[in-house]
Amino acid sequence: QVQLVESGGGLVQAGGSLRLSCAASGRTFRTYAMGWFRQAPGKEREFVVGISWIGSSTYYADSVKGRFTISRDNAKNTLYLQMHSLKPEDTAVYYCAARQRGEANFGSWGQGTQVTVSS
16 A cells, blocks of 8 residues: 655665665555664564654664664655664665554565665
């Protein structure tokens, strides 16, 4: 019901910065919250950060706290992830996700964008 498309991934050196974007379309009027997850090769998908669509309450994983910042533009139906001081361990496919009203968890997912941090 909600289509998500990530962009902004790429190759960056350790200590560098990158900004990811997630454009949402479809039944976006039902969005309750959005967030970013990531999955490294051979590892399970992990939560990075989430934000409520109304009220801007945020939740950050300890591993990215102080380095990553999530923001959103309701009018543009777009989610952003500003990443600073990137580390090689941040290397992963980053996924945008949305939770709609009535859903117990995130039910809509993008295809992901690759972020590679070299040492």
